[in-house]
Amino acid sequence: MTLRSRVLILVSALAVLAGVAAASVLHASARADRRDQARPGGPRITSGRLALTGGGRRVVFRNMAWGPHRDELVSVPAADPSGPRTASGVKCLRFHAASGTGVCLRAVHGPVQDTYRAVILDARLRERAHYDVPGVPSRARVSPSGRFASWTAFVGGDSYAGTAFSTRAAIVDTRTGRLTPTLEAYRIVKDGRPYRAADVNFWGVTFAADDRTFYATMATGGSTYLVRGDLRARTLTTLHANVECPSLSPDGTRIAYKKRVQGAPEDAPWHLYVLELRTGHETALAEPRSVDDQLVWRDARTLVYALPGDYGADLYTVPADGTGTAHRLTGAALSPAYVD
Structure with a gap:
């Protein structure tokens, strides 16, 4: 031979x-995937078609259950949030949608390290455009009309709990493709006066229905503020102190947010509140645990948010008026968006 x-x-x-x-x-x-999905109480998941319009009221979110559909966007009827899930095949780390437009923050796996990308999706979850994200994705929002999308990323540090972090919040016009890569380009008005500082950070954008007004968190000088943004004037104006990750109510009159409270642990410092924009009145919500999330309004009366769970995160609800108690909505889920 x-x-x-x-x-x-x-x-x-x-x-x-x-x-x-x-x-x-x-x-x-x-076999492991099938075993994970067969665990008692685990969600039933099947592949199928998923759209952001039509099909009745549904909630779309990132599936956190281990198995072949881990990290995929899945859909369930809003009336049956713990029911069988329809998986889309589209993977996202953070997600939000409104009026047939979605924003999906995802990892792009490279040979040396991962990078991140914001992908604008149409109603059938097809990519319309994408933009580089300069750090680990944190928050995502789409305006009620679908015209604007925003995302926040950590560009230094990886937690809002301490002070050693920096963030970058971007806004894109999904019709024209015009991108504002950082809100630091806007003019700031603090306490009625122009304001500039090297330590300014922004995160957690939420949009009003007029395609002009938005709200966000601004951090500077060791404090956080709710700011109102103007997309045309390109200004940011402080409104209220100690507000993080705001979420505007469907009628545009209230902000749900997390607030740092005295005496809480350094790694779990927040309590949930709702702020009346007209009066400045704050209402503490009936969730005793610290929540590090940007809440979603299910309707005018109920808020949805994530807390740590067996698969990474579970979704909970709490009344927006401070009454009642918090309830688990569904397990192994993150980044919900309610669509019709």
Whole structure:
């Protein structure tokens, strides 16, 4: 037998062994996926078509359950949030949608390190445009009309709990593609006077229905503020202190947010509140745990948010008027958006 023949036999044998090993890994992974989905109380998930319009009132969110549909956008009827999930095949770390437009923040896996991207989706979850995100995605929002989308990323640090972090909040016009990569480009009015500082950070944009007004958090000098933004004038005006991750109510009169409270642990410092924009009155909500999320209004009376769970995160609800108690909505879920 020649040397070349021996080499060919060796290469063939190695290829067969590699194929067997790969098949074994895939088989084991598939069995693990089926086992994870079969756990008592685990969600039932099937592949299917998912759209952001039509089909009645539904909630779309990132599926956190381990298995073949981990991190995919899934859909369930709003009236049956713990029911069977329809998986889209589209993976997102953060997501939001309104009026047939979605924004999906996702990882782009590279040979050395991951990068991140904001993808604008149409009503059938097809990509319309994408933009580089300069850090780890944190928050995402679409305006009620679908005209504008926003996202926030950590560009230094990875938690809002401490002070050693920096963020960048971007807004894009989904019709024209015009991108404002950072709100630091806007003119700031603080306490009625122009304001500039090197330590300014912004995060957690939420939009009004007029396609002009938005709200966000501004941090500077060790404090946080609710700011009102004007997309045309490109200004940001402080309104109220100690407001983080605002979420504007459907009627545009209230802001739901997390607020730092005295005496709370450093790594869990927040309580949920609702602010009346006209009067400045604050109402504490009936959620005793610290919540690090940007809330979503399910309707005018109820708020939805995430807390840590067995699969990473579960969704909970609480009344927006301070009454009642918090209730678990569904497990293994993150970044909900209610669509019709």
